[in-house]
Amino acid sequence: MASKVLELNGLGKEFTLRILNDKRIAALHGINLSINKGEVVGLIGKSGSGKSTLMKCIYRTYLPSSGEIWYHSDALGAIDLATASDHEILHLRKQEITYCAQFLSVIPRVSALEVVMAGLYGRTNQSGVGALELASDYLARIELPKELWDAYPSTFSGGEQQRVNVARAIISNPKLLLIDEPTASLDHKTKNVVIEMILELREKGTSILVISHDTFTLERMCDRMVELQQGTIITPLISV
Amino acid sequence: MNGKVDQQWLLKVEGLTKIYGSYNENTVRSTGPEFNSNICPETNSIVACADVSFELFPGEVLGIVGESGSGKSTVVKQLYFDLEATTGAAYLRKEDNTLISLLEESNARKRYLRNHFMGMVYQNPREGLNFRFSSGGNIAEKLIMAGMFNVQNIRGRASALLDRTEVPVTRMDDKPASFSGGMQQRVQIAKAIANNPPLLFLDEVTTGLDVSVQARVLDMIRELQRDLNIAMIVVSHDLSVIRMLTDRTLVMKNGRIVERGLTDQILQDPQHAYSQLLVSSLL
Numbered sequence: 001m002a003s004k005v006l007e008l009n010g011l012g013k014e015f016t017l018r019i020l021n022d023k024r025i026a027a028l029h030g031i032n033l034s035i036n037k038g039e040v041v042g043l044i045g046k047s048g049s050g051k052s053t054l055m056k057c058i059y060r061t062y063l064p065s066s067g068e069i070w071y072h073s074d075a076l077g078a079i080d081l082a083t084a085s086d087h088e089i090l091h092l093r094k095q096e097i098t099y100c101a102q103f104l105s106v107i108p109r110v111s112a113l114e115v116v117m118a119g120l121y122g123r124t125n126q127s128g129v130g131a132l133e134l135a136s137d138y139l140a141r142i143e144l145p146k147e148l149w150d151a152y153p154s155t156f157s158g159g160e161q162q163r164v165n166v167a168r169a170i171i172s173n174p175k176l177l178l179i180d181e182p183t184a185s186l187d188h189k190t191k192n193v194v195i196e197m198i199l200e201l202r203e204k205g206t207s208i209l210v211i212s213h214d215t216f217t218l219e220r221m222c223d224r225m226v227e228l229q230q231g232t233i234i235t236p237l238i239s240v
Numbered sequence: 241m242n243g244k245v246d247q248q249w250l251l252k253v254e255g256l257t258k259i260y261g262s263y264n265e266n267t268v269r270s271t272g273p274e275f276n277s278n279i280c281p282e283t284n285s286i287v288a289c290a291d292v293s294f295e296l297f298p299g300e301v302l303g304i305v306g307e308s309g310s311g312k313s314t315v316v317k318q319l320y321f322d323l324e325a326t327t328g329a330a331y332l333r334k335e336d337n338t339l340i341s342l343l344e345e346s347n348a349r350k351r352y353l354r355n356h357f358m359g360m361v362y363q364n365p366r367e368g369l370n371f372r373f374s375s376g377g378n379i380a381e382k383l384i385m386a387g388m389f390n391v392q393n394i395r396g397r398a399s400a401l402l403d404r405t406e407v408p409v410t411r412m413d414d415k416p417a418s419f420s421g422g423m424q425q426r427v428q429i430a431k432a433i434a435n436n437p438p439l440l441f442l443d444e445v446t447t448g449l450d451v452s453v454q455a456r457v458l459d460m461i462r463e464l465q466r467d468l469n470i471a472m473i474v475v476s477h478d479l480s481v482i483r484m485l486t487d488r489t490l491v492m493k494n495g496r497i498v499e500r501g502l503t504d505q506i507l508q509d510p511q512h513a514y515s516q517l518l519v520s521s522l523l
Contacts, residue, residue: 018513019520060502062509086488086502087297107484109459121466 261285303486359432
């Protein structure tokens with residue numbers, strides 16, 4: 001029997017724009033969703049349907065307005081990410097949950113190699129391989145030209161940035177990976193490389209929630225799909 | 241919580257309040273963000289900060305953001321004993337797990353605590369450095385206060401620290417007055433970390449520096465934080481500094497904390513009207 005890693009119960013998110021006369025924007029309503037250990041769930045839907053909002057609520061970059069987000073942590077047991085303390089969230093982000101945003105956002109003046117190594121920083125249970133060695137291995141696998149390793153990713157092409165971003169998110173073998181459009185600006189060959197790397201993570205037991213508009217990526221990666229429409233889950237039209 | 245999150249807090253602040261002038265029982269409740277003022281209408285006393293409570297964990301970086309006069313510097317200055325608190329409490333946990341009640345200590349003990357457990361970097365290098373001493377002498381002063389007396393050791397450590405903060409060691413015997421602003425700031429940082437403090441306060445450390453100099457100082461602080469795992473409180477009105485350095489953030493206005501949260505949450509999903517205004521004002 002598969003064990004649940006993540007379970008959303010009635011998750012809702014509404015933004016209140018206090019500087020625009022408390023204008024309210026409802027982004028998510030009553031989301032119920034669960035993800036098992038080692039399962040890859042694809043999140044699809046039109047732009048503005050709430051996919052990234054849902055992901056950011058799980059990572060707590062957005063504060064959920066209602067509902068629960070139960071996560072089964074190795075260190076903390078069952079914990080509601082909607083109400084966990086900031087300190088607990090920071091711990092989980094360091095040790096168990098990673099988020100890979102649609103666009104790479106990095107601290108300025110940090111090299112590609114350091115960006116990827118930072119994915120390991122603060123984590124325990126290393127495989128024994130040194131961080132530098134492991135990060136080099138990942139950069140080689142994502143086929144980033146070697147002369148770019150010590151350069152700043154802000155100067156990279158969209159596809160190169162995206163691969164660095166993915167490498168940073170997966171290098172630590174997280175328990176839960178939240179990944180937003182990992183293959184959007186990649187050519188067919190590098191797309192395949194990224195998909196292979198993510199699938200390898202699944203083999204190691206990582207549970208993955210992935211947002212994508214790309215049918216090829218979704219079909220290769222996902223065990224099942226969930227579709228969002230105006231902030232609500234509907235029965236998906238495409239299935240795998 | 242089942243206590244498995246790695247550690248306990250290092251610093252706990254409860255109800256920290258600083259009022260200038262004579263005040264009465266209505267002062268605190270008639271000031272604050274809901275009145276958009278920190279001046280008591282009855283007594284004209286000024287509430288620099290009130291009811292400030294938070295915890296800081298070992299190795300964590302906490303940001304305090306807010307406009308001028310919001311009370312953010314007042315908070316760290318009270319914790320570093322530059323200012324005396326009006327009311328409130330602050331506890332520092334020592335390595336042996338005993339708690340020190342910071343604000344109740346004698347002046348001599350406060351000096352001891354500051355020299356052994358804390359470091360401070362001020363906006364103005366003149367506040368943190370003695371301009372009559374050489375840069376090496378400034379660091380030596382801090383080392384002597386922290387109990388190091390062997391001259392050879394002091395010189396060795398001072399030059400290592402200057403090297404670490406990228407100040408040319410050949411300038412060790414020069415006075416900071418002859419240094420550029422960025423270099424003065426780096427000497428100040430070297431002095432602040434000389435005693436290996438578990439707790440470092442940074443008060444608007446890049447304000448007034450050119451962007452390229454600012455970048456170098458910020459990079460250095462980030463590196464030091466990562467290498468030495470120092471817990472830091474970073475006070476800044478600049479959200480990019482907060483974004484770059486901190487894990488968690490407190491937003492202050494009119495002497496009160498109006499919002500607290502993970503730094504990425506404060507920047508991407510601010511809840512309070514004032515935080516939303518701050519974030520939307522980002523260039």
